[in-house]
Amino acid sequence: DTAVSQTPKYLVTQMGNDKSIKCEQNLGHDTMYWYKQDSKKFLKIMFSYNNKELIINETVPNRFSPKSPDKAHLNLHINSLELGDSAVYFCASSRTGNQPQHFGDGTRLSIL
Amino acid sequence: AQSVTQLDSHVSVSEGTPVLLRCNYSSSYSPSLFWYVQHPNKGLQLLLKYTSAATLVKGINGFEAEFKKSETSFHLTKPSAHMSDAAEYFCVVSALGNQGGKLIFGQGTELSVKP
Numbered sequence: 001d002t003a004v005s006q007t008p009k010y011l012v013t014q015m016g017n018d019k020s021i022k023c024e025q026n027l028g029h030d031t032m033y034w035y036k037q038d039s040k041k042f043l044k045i046m047f048s049y050n051n052k053e054l055i056i057n058e059t060v061p062n063r064f065s066p067k068s069p070d071k072a073h074l075n076l077h078i079n080s081l082e083l084g085d086s087a088v089y090f091c092a093s094s095r096t097g098n099q100p101q102h103f104g105d106g107t108r109l110s111i112l
Numbered sequence: 113a114q115s116v117t118q119l120d121s122h123v124s125v126s127e128g129t130p131v132l133l134r135c136n137y138s139s140s141y142s143p144s145l146f147w148y149v150q151h152p153n154k155g156l157q158l159l160l161k162y163t164s165a166a167t168l169v170k171g172i173n174g175f176e177a178e179f180k181k182s183e184t185s186f187h188l189t190k191p192s193a194h195m196s197d198a199a200e201y202f203c204v205v206s207a208l209g210n211q212g213g214k215l216i217f218g219q220g221t222e223l224s225v226k227p
Contacts (some may be wrong), residue, residue, distance in 0.1 A: 004155070041150075041200055043217040056214050090155055094217065100146065100214065103155035 003027050004104040006084050012110045013081060020077045021107045031055070031097050032074035034066060035108070037088040049074055050097060056077030086111045114205045115137045116186075118218035123146045126226045131175075131190040133221045135203030138184065144206040144216070145186045147177055159201075162186060173197070198225045 004025045013019055025032060033056075034046040048056040052068045063079040079087060088108050092101040117154045119134040132151035137143055142164050148156040160171025169180045177188045184202060 025180045043156075043202065043215075045214050048214065092156075098144065100158045100161055103148075103157070105153070105155045 004058040004091055004093055004102050006089075006104040007108050008107060009105065010108050010110075012112065014112050015081055015083060018077070018079045019109075020075055021089055021091075021109075022073070022075045023104060025091075025093040025102070026072065027093055027095075027102060029095050029102070030071055031094045031099075032068065032071070033092040033094075033101065034074065034076050035090040035092065035103075037090060043090070043097060047074075047076075048097070055097065074106050081109075081111050083111050085109060089101050106108070113205055113212050114143060114216050116145075116203045116205050116216060116218040118201075118203050118221050121219065122142075122222045124224040125193045127195055128192050131188070131193045131197065133201050133223065135186045135188065135190040135218060136184050137186055137203070137205050139205060145177075145179065146204040146206070147175070147186075147188050148202045148204055149199050150202065150220075156202065159188070161166075165205065177195070185216065193207065193223075193225045195225050195227065198223055 007022045031050045033048040035043050037043045048061050049068045051071050065077045068074045081100045088106040090106045091104040094101040115138045117136045145162040147159040150156045159175050160169045162179045168227045172177045175190045203218040204215050
């Protein structure tokens with residue numbers, strides 16, 4: 001069974017569209033995260049939620065809005081997609097904020 | 113503020129020879145340090161973690177890392193490389209305080225293994 005699963009795996013869309021990426025973890029963890037990996041493979045945290053509450057919100061444009069309906073899910077909605085949003089987005093989870101994080105396989109977003 | 117610097121963007125070794133991936137960290141406090149590996153088109157997998165217990169940390173797949181406070185280093189080693197070790201490796205430090213859970217990544221080191 002996949003511990004952290006993201007859908008879709010690939011997402012190709014046009015500039016200006018709105019899209020969502022879903023993430024689910026079956027590890028019973030309390031904390032979930034979204035990371036962005038750019039074309040040079042640099043990883044940077046975007047958001048983290050603990051038990052549905054926003055904990056970390058890095059300097060991410062308002063077009064990005066995370067939503068956590070329950071502690072097993074953390075979805076990422078992106079409005080008005082721009083070329084610079086092309087990247088791989090990773091979801092992760094951990095038991096608490098200071099425990100090792102488990103990552104999903106990533107969603108590869110390409111903006112045409 | 114915490115940070116990590118991976119000293120090599122790319123390392124190439126022959127199968128069966130030792131692996132050394134270098135990482136220096138910067139932290140005002142005793143840090144929590146990790147090494148993660150990323151295989152192509154995959155997510156990140158935890159190799160090992162240091163959390164102020166033993167300075168020599170053993171991880172999965174024969175990897176280990178040594179925490180050296182005097183050198184502010186946390187280098188990753190493996191005695192004998194295998195073809196399946198070819199991947200991207202990230203040295204990571206965990207932020208402190210109310211930013212607990214925020215991981216700060218190094219730039220990554222791509223490991224190539226030649227037959």
